[in-house]
Amino acid sequence: MENCLLKMRHIEKRFPGVLALNNVDFTLRKGEIHALMGENGAGKSTLIKILTGVYQMDAGEISIEDTAVSIRSPEDAQNKGISTVYQEITLCPNLTVAENMFIGRGNGGWVRHKEYEKRADEILKQLGIPARSSQQLGSCSLAVQQMVAIARAVDQKCKVLILDEPTSSLDDKEVNMLFDLMRDLKSKGVGIIFVTHFLEQVYEVSDRITVLRNGELVGEYLVEELPQVELVSKMIGKELDELSTLKECDEEDLSQREVFYEAKSLSSSDAEPFDFFIHKGEVNGFTGLLGSGRSESVRAIFGADKVTGGDVTIKGKHAKITRPIDAMKHGIGYLAEDRKRDGIIAELSVRENIMLALQVMNGFFRPISRSESEAFADEYIKVLNIKTASRETPVGSLSGGNQQKVILARWLLTHPDYLILDEPTRGIDVGTKLEIQKLVLKLAEEGVSVTFISSEVEEMLRTCSRLIVMRDRHIVGELKGKDLNQAQVMKTIAGGEA
């Protein structure tokens, strides 16, 4: 391996109660795009954080270009030529592109605007990034901002570039722009570590794949030698046949059943008026592009935003839902899109997070006893297979998928009649995704109505028997039965039927 750039050997990292990395090897060659794959909690982020100096490893060795190094801090990593571009853009949107590329780079505190802009323009041109150096960063699209972050990293003599979920907020065209840039850097000899949840993207751009599972190395593969199905099964450690057999759509006529919830021209401060209904035991979904108003609509159903109008009937009776607590009292549960901001109470324990919604419904003066809440927590940790050191562990220290399960447990514990799940599978590994999809179908079988929102159309097709399509904050179509296929959904989203 003469062109070996980065070698990590026998890396070990412990956290309280967990062995996060156990004897993991990772090798990156010059001019290579190397995908790092694994479920949430597999150890990807831990490995990256060790490499960038955020965490210190407990055992193992790292060498760059055959020289052993120890990485003490993020600055240290940067000085050694390791740069990272994170999922969330960490630049300052109110500064110009050039300023963003050069601030904080130890040049004696003098800001030489002209010189910076000239150099920045050169770099941007060289990398083919469609931005001007004097432009405010905030005025660029997300993709361009991401590329500026990469340009900044590359200009700092970087040898190893880590891209952590760089595409999660980009659309297809922007993703392609980013990929062109990655290929360009690759041809210049930069080694790129690519972390993503999107399998197709891995196959489009990577040369090699390293798979981690439960903190252990599964293996390193050339992309050509590892078909997609096999990759998934290596990631989750089981064969994937179950995926396809998830829903043999029981095309029994749902319209015979009673309508659980119906809204006529419901509107909120954030949602345009819309009509909506759901049968008992039905799984339906809202789909549409980001910003099409799908989340805003379900938020209006739950009373999460200020409800401004509309007629709501629940089980045939008129109902008034203006606040979340009203919805909860009518048996509606809502798993919010943004888990960190609207879901978890990070510093509270798994137990407290699970009991929260039920406690609120019980009321201020009827607290659930300690022993009862412990029993609830234990039950759902088992049922949903939540991986946590104990029920008293702060929920913030769990992996994303397990946090999501805790919030699911919170709502399941209230025994809702109608559950709204907004992006329950975002940023979650394949295995947990599957578990959540199965759970949704099981709930429906038990008579719970579910509204399911996901960015992945495929996932919605697998679980929903009716899809409501939104565009520009209005419902533009409803698909069911034989219309429920990818092509038709795409066509409706894009507005091709007109």
Next chain:
Amino acid sequence: MKKNKRSFGGLGQLTIPVIALALLILFNLVRDLIFIYYLKVPNYVSFFSIELTKNNMENMVLAGNLISIINGASELAILAMGMTLVTAACGGQDISVGAAAAIAGSVFVKVLKSSSSITGVTVAIAFVCACIVAMLFSSFNGTLVAIFKIQPMIATLILYTCGRSIAYWINGGATPTVDSPLITAIGGFIPGIPVPTPVLIVIAVALLFKLIFKFTSLELFTQSVGINGSAARLNGINSTFIKLLSFIILGVCVAFSGSIGVSRLGLINHETLLIDIEMDTILAVAIGGNSLGGGKFKIGGSIIGAYVIQMLTITLYAMKVSSTDVKAYKAIVIILLVVIGSPVVKAKFEKLMSNIRRSGQSISMKGAQ
């Protein structure tokens, strides 16, 4: 492995206040030993000595440094309990508690003065009035914070500034005295009970909090609101109500403190009653290991924090430090406490402990081989 999470002594949040208290006790022990066995000072009275003496009311009462610490910190401890709740729910502090206590104290005295004779019933009525007024003022603070979303420190700056003027108006600018054995008993000792009454009131208030936490969801809801207000709202928690409630509960604490303060002196001096106590209160909450940014809290920590502050003061007095210098020395100790409790030092300490543990493990493993 599970223990690791709470390491740093295994007490979790209570580590810092407990260590601080232990250090102060140790310091005084050492000082005692030096004076008694090394310097052989004749008639030296140990810092920890407690004796049963007759006070000027002919009651048998406990006296000594420890008693004056526990007694003197009563107002502070009660305010710290309420402040903990406000801090947790709102992520900010009420700096008007001293001024509000002066108002509550003035009302207490005003009502007592307006009755012809002071009986148990009049004292109770006076306290209830003080309570209601304090709750009104604290709900004014709470409204600014919970409904108008003004930063707590700014919102309570208003009452901080004008509170003592209001207290001044209540008694028409005078500083009336209350001369009654009942009031003396509240501020000092109840005949036949050697423990100072304020200490008993602290215990009662602490029990009250305990009961509230047992029979309501206040603790869970307050922490949820403080940690993640948005998520709390989407789970149906009325965060405005919780924030307002925390202020109202603090109002009750203010009424207790104000009434105790008045009873100790037998008069109301709106200018000096519990002056500067807001800063000590906030400090007690911080020393108690509670984040001043809100979220998780431990009332017990704040109570210990209050006693730590008072013990520090009494220790300094016992060392014959003049009352003007005490503040400077206090500041030095507090800097130390806050730095030791800071996340940076905590992380370093935890790392050190895990290294020691690991090397200990590897040695024992080698020994086994």
